[in-house]
Amino acid sequence: KNEVEQSPQNLTAQEGEFITINCSYSVGISALHWLQQHPGGGIVSLFMLSSGKKKHGRLIATINIQEKHSSLHITASHPRDSAVYICAPRSGSARQLTFGSGTQLTVLP
């Protein structure tokens, strides 16, 4: 079973700061998803990546398959980025997602 660890669990930042959220997992995977969950509960998929790096606006996701580690970066953070960020690797054999418990990000104006 894939064990997923996210750090930090909680993060408070000032508007404009550069944010990094980390995700480590224990078994080989075929892809990893980063998700954003807003206070109302709705979840939005941010990235799906299997190697290297992807960028979308102020968000950047990287993955190192050998190290079993992925990071989500937010540049020039804004209060509207406040949400829970969840990483979810997909195990190669099971093809199902295993979800981290999430990182609660609060960006203060």
Place this chain on the structure above:
Amino acid sequence: DGGITQSPKYLFRKEGQNVTLSCEQNLNHDAMYWYRQDPGQGLRLIYYSQIVNDFQKGDIAEGYSVSREKKESFPLTVTSAQKNPTAFYLCASSISQDYEQYFGPGTRLTVT
């Protein structure tokens, strides 16, 4: 407008009653999923379906049942056998199992 709808947003039931949560998608996706979220924990897979008239148990299927009679619909029944049914339930869909998943807004079920 394409998307996934779940209804209702909030649901209250008495212990011992079965309750069915609705999930509908108009994205023409083959795969659909039901997850449960409890405070401080990651989402856990209850059931998934890769195609109409087929579904498989996830990690925590006990006390739940599903059906997939139409491509667009994947209702989840929480039976009285589920010991701790109070939770936030999320439905998702994807083109197929290896693709990005799109999530519905969720249903918060409270059983007293």
